[in-house]
Amino acid sequence: MELPVVNLKMIILAHWLLTTWGCLTFFGAYAWANFTILAVGVWAVAQRDSVDAISMFLGGLAVTIFLDIVHISIFYPRPDITDTARFGAGMAILSLLLKPFSCCLVYHMYRERGGTLPLHTGFLGPPQEQSAYQTIDSPEAPADHYAGLEGKGHSPQGY
Template sequence: MCVCVCVCVCVCVSRCRGCMSWLPSSFAWGNFCVLAVGVWAIAQRDSIDAVLMFLMGMVLTILTDIVHFGIFYPLNEYAVENRFRFSAGMAILSLLLKPASCFFVYQMYRERGGDYNVNFGFPSVSRNREAYQSIDQQDESSGPANPFNQAQDSKPAVRTY
């Protein structure tokens, strides 16, 4: 499967290079590699890692597409050619649809059981108190309620913590 995907990516990049000559080949390679990871994520229905890699790849290609368009978009060289206008329009449409695709991929990630919690190492306060045990209700047989009244009892009590 991996060999077939690599061959398809190579063919698509070489074909697409002719119609999008204003963009570098890194644009096509990045998008087609993320497409290959997306095919892998859909094919393996039980893999959470594949969906997470696809989501991170989509976010990365959004950023790199913006950089590619900002650097390589010609101002007035090819503006009259229909081929340029079509390829630029499709590339911009692809960029505009990627955030919606990221939303749906994130929903697929959540459905498969993924829970992405961001932790930057800062201490945080949690309001979930279900996992804690209360220390207010101690067992009556384990010892006196007040540890300072042990002198009144004939034997010392064992404290449980």
């Protein structure tokens, strides 16, 4: 199954808008969790080649699915809900419903950046070829990071 190509900025923008509207009804922990993960998503946009940034964004999206379910289920049932609060709750629920699809798209981006699962099960696509990636102990990597810097006032202990 081929996933559509969606820009990471569009995913973040859509969830930012829905989270902002969701904060009309849910605030506090809901806002902190979702806006923090969106900030990690901005980091993933800024660091286009970083596997760490995209994996943290993917993990954060997955965690906020659980947190949103708990938060909405605890704080939604109100007897005196207004139309504005109903709209905010609807946008928070829509954001929650879109997050699994966003996770699939972000996972695809994670794989494109070179990330792999520790245990590949096969149902998320074929394993990615990693023979083109340079290992840490390759001969091209410098053996000593601090070599030649001792005379310039730098030392490994001089943080």
